[in-house]
Amino acid sequence: MLGVDKSSLASLIMLLRDRGVVRVIEEVRVLCRLTSRGLEALSRGLPEEVLIEYLSSKGGVAGLADVAEALGDYASVALGQARRRGLIVVQGGSVRLVQDPVVARSVIRPLRGALESCSKLGSVEPGLLRELRERGLVEEVKERELVVELVEDPRSLLGRVRVEASRLTSRMLQDGSWRMYRFRAYNVEAEPPRVRAARLHFLQEFIEVIRDVMKELGFKEVRGPIVELELFNFDMLFQAQDHPAREIHDSLWVKAEPLDVTRLYSGLVERVAKVHESGWRYKWSPAIASRLMLRSQTTAVSARTLTLKPRPPIRFFTLGRVYRHDVVDASHLPEFHQLDGIEGDHGYTFRDLLGTLKEICGRLGLEVKFKPGYFPFTEPSVEGYVRLPNGRWLELFGAGLFRPEVLEMAGVDYPVGAWGFGIERLAAAYYGIPDIRILYTYDVEYIREFRVKV
């Protein structure tokens, strides 16, 4: 009824008894049970029964050999039992029924009745039972029965009795014993043990969000070298070679053999020399352009991309590290990430550029304000200020249409707009981090515990 296996039930009952919930009375009954021979006798008939019927069908007499054949394994037992009861005589190789079949049957009947009674677990006269036992037709079985009785009224008991378990286990589900348990209440207001998860870096996640925005707008990502030629970092961006911005105060140079730009980029170098000399009126030096530095702006990558003369319309972006000659403090790092984007086609205009900038800022959730600006490689130029969550405006990006000189050096004959901004300052403002150095913290726990911003 409960659908529980016996051993689990038994131990449960003992448990209840120990708790004084129930009384257990053990009763031992002796029962008789039919053996396999007994079962055979029940269905086939006792051996002597079968003999009597056989002889009766043969007119009361049959040859011994025929009896043996007809009764098979029953034969010897049948002959022995029938002779003992004086029902047959065996003489000269034949077996003769000496009683009337009806009489013979009535002699066997009590034993038969006892067998049937046994099979139904009914009571049996001891003498007959003994005979059945001796003949191996029944066996005695002692049966232990537990009678379980509730000590008190069930209703009052249910109120007091708790068989509590703390954990629901697989074993309980498999054997159904979960039904016996009450699962005690937990203090859901208490703190759990600390879990320690691995996390992605919050600055890298921010960078990936920016990549997503650019990709969604249809920009193709490009990458360029960190160790860069002055040719791409400065000269292609129309920065004169004697300009103070190219001195050691702002950028970082490396101890490496300069490359030979006239050999590596001969066509480009010719155009660059021509544009610089007519624009700035000085003798342009390929040796200076060949010097290797750590790129100070990702616009160098944009410059490289343009020299490949991509077919318009174009939309490219790059996001990578740039390097500056800056002392590390709360708002400066010598190395940080910059995004640079370029787009263009025949008929592209300044208003188109403003539109793209507004769209990018909008997709980053930022309101933007434009201000006229100045960069050596763009005209018209624009600076973008964005409004932070705290209401303050932050100067974020510089942008503009590349100057005709830049396009001429690249060998491109359609207008191109360009913009760039530093990532770390924006990330720090976005996350409310006051000190930019925290973005590159040593502290792994800080990264793991960083609050996610949705």
Added chain:
Amino acid sequence: MPVLRFRAERVYELLNMEPRELSEILFRLKCESEESEGYLEVEVNADRPDMFMGEGLARAVKGILGVEVGWRKPKVVDSGFKLIVEDVPTRPYIVAAVVYNVNIDSSYYLEELIQFQEKLHEGLGRRRRKAAIGLHDADKMPGRTLRYAMAPIDVMFKPLGYTKPVKAREVLERDEKGVEYGWISRSGDLHPFIFSDNEIITMPPVLNSDITKLEVGTRSIFIDVTSTDLQVAEATLNIIVSNLVERPGAYVGIVDVIAPWGGPYPRLKPKIVRLRSVDVNRVLGSSLSDVEVEELLKRMGYNVRIEGEILEIEVPPYRVDVEGVVDVAEDIAIAVGYERLNPTLWQPGMRGEYHGLTRLSRSIRLILVGLGFTEVMRLSLTSPQLLETLGLRGEALEVLNPVQVEYSVLRPAIVASLLDLLTGNKHSPKPVKVFEIGPIVARVEGGVVEDERLGLAVMDDEVSYEDIQAPVYYMLRALGVNFTVRPATTPYTINGRTGEVVVGGVKLGILGEVKPEVLEKLKLEYPVAVAEISLGKLLESLKEY
């Protein structure tokens, strides 16, 4: 961007405006401004040196507001000064002019004049290398005939601020300005000077003499500009003259410069730019008519004549930054106001794409976080000492002009950054499992190589090779890489506990237990296992697959 300080009351007087209003107009003129302790601090872009003085600022503001438009040539007279130019090979060009009735009536104005001169020196003058300016009290000039020539540095003169005359040589060797600027135009024992009636009035580009010192009360100013580039000299002179002549009642005195390239100066001749309004509209994406363009340009100080389809534009002489259509277009946009330009949404319908390394990195990052590794970020600039400890100093590319020694070399392996990071996490709960994806730069034979690398590190009370091997194998298999590993060595991992990952015969990376000697030197009291994989090479191998 140069920051100029102007006495606030002077500016408000010139303009008769509220501070907030002024700040907004200046914003439209590329300037960020802030008032602080009675001074207006204005960030002026390097392309507008004409705005380095209060009068220049006021002129631009009045123009854009339509109060005073266009450009008018100032009143000009013959000053009677002659400037004879001799051969000065190191600094060949000199131009000069006089402005009468400048009237230095306050110390604030004098302060501003000096600031103006210095800012011009910095920018246009390329720190005085390209151009240098001398400002003199015209009435104190010893004589009307001036001579610009090289002279021996033993000559005596009384520099500005000195109490008695000294040899020029002494100035070059002892004076602060002498040391900073003396080398620029010196030629052996000779240096350029300007003489007035045989008295030295200036030693360009170093300093002036005391004789013609400017002070409160000076009425008229004599300006000289010496240079290695005639165009720059002329432009500089024009800017200065244009600002000084803005003073009430001021006018210009011509100086006769006697030289093969010489003539009367200043040459306040406007540059002419010819264009059509359609050219401007093409750049801006606007649809302005000729009349609208004319009106807007006049507010930016230009004079405009419409001749049929062509607009003949006179660029005022103080605008040295205007060359052609794009410069004029920008000024028109400024006059309209950038906030009124109505951005258009250009939608070429292109499909965006990430770089292969970005796609690969994103996949890797997610796998590694799933394996329990936290992402870290470090600079690629690092310290030579750290690399020395790891035996990687030899491969590192050095920075020639570092700011701090901690950032004076580039990491040739990303593991260096991870080990450095771990030294700051000794007391973190263990195990500490971290990874970083970023660039490295290394010196190789024949040059420099760059690579995008993945680095992993595990730090715990006990760490074995398997602790780094298992995650690396899992990751590579998840990416479908067909790799083998063979024994290898690195300078910082234990011999016999280091493996090299190879794909298609190419070395992809290493993994291994860090040497205890290294850990000890780093004062890391916990064992560490590391791995480093080249994402550049990994990407290549995946492409071929």
